[in-house]
Amino acid sequence: MRVLNFGSLNIDYVYRVAGIVRPGETISSKSFDTFAGGKGANQSIALAKAGADVSHAGKVGAEGRWLADRLSDSGVDVSNIKVTDDKTGHAIIQVDDSGENAIFLFPGANMRIEQEHINSAVGSMDDGDIVLLQNEINYISYIIETAHAAGMTVCLNPAPFDDSVPDYPLDKVGILVLNETEGRGLTGKNENERILDELKKRYPDCVIVLTLGAAGVLCSSGSETIAVPGEKVKAVDTTAAGDTFIGYFLALHSEGRLLRDCLETACKAAAICVTRRGATDSIPERAEV
DSSP states (O other): OEEEEEOOOEEEEEEEOSSOOOTTOOOOOSEEEEEEEOHHHHHHHHHHHTTOEEEEEEEEEGGGHHHHHHHHHTTOEEEEEEEESSOOEEEEEEEOTTSOEEEEEEOGGGGOOOHHHHHHHHHTSOTTOEEEEOSSSSOHHHHHHHHHHTTOEEEEOOOSOOTTGGGSOGGGOSEEEEEHHHHHHHHOOOSHHHHHHHHHHHOTTSEEEEEOGGGOEEEEETTEEEEEOOOOOOOSOOTTHHHHHHHHHHHHHHTTOOHHHHHHHHHHHHHHHTTSSSSGGGOOOTTTO
């Protein structure tokens, strides 16, 4: 089973700071680094490191060609990445001394996806393959509809969450991976169990994975509900932890592994990720996990 990840490709500009800057405040950073990033790129590299057969589809500007090279070096098929005249998407990331982050994005080429590109990428996959989506590119609804019609399983990570998400054809999503903030935005519920129950009622045929950060994960599939605690580690940078979880979870799922095994391994991979700095550079190899 192959995975087509139609997602963002960003250049991450990462600043280490004592504390996240507040409105009206000016601070100096302790260090500055440039990394390959974007939820799409992070998840593709996590998938590849976890052993999945993954193809990334997306767009970069000329100055972002190295992002495709970075994915290719990690074992990702990049034949569905297009180069455009638009600027490559980028992110400004602050990481404080506790490992927490604050991010703002410039979407750039990520929001210039065309329907012809989508048709071509989906057409390169087979019935029964998986398409993975985040919320950092355009035409999400069209991709869901097109992939579902082609017999693919749609996995959606609705991050970053915005008002467009409830309007997506979520009834055609087979795997929904979201955190507490996204769960509250989608359901209007505050407690984790109520978020999960509401999503189960709306989408009874969907595998729903609710990530809880350091607390672990809750998952519902049919009549089964699984809770997996998080691993105890000292976090230095939480960037890409959720993306690492998704990559590992989906890679093992594509192998037909038991659901609990997928969740436990993905939690371990995310725990290793937060002990390192950076986005794609912090994602562990499967042998480490």
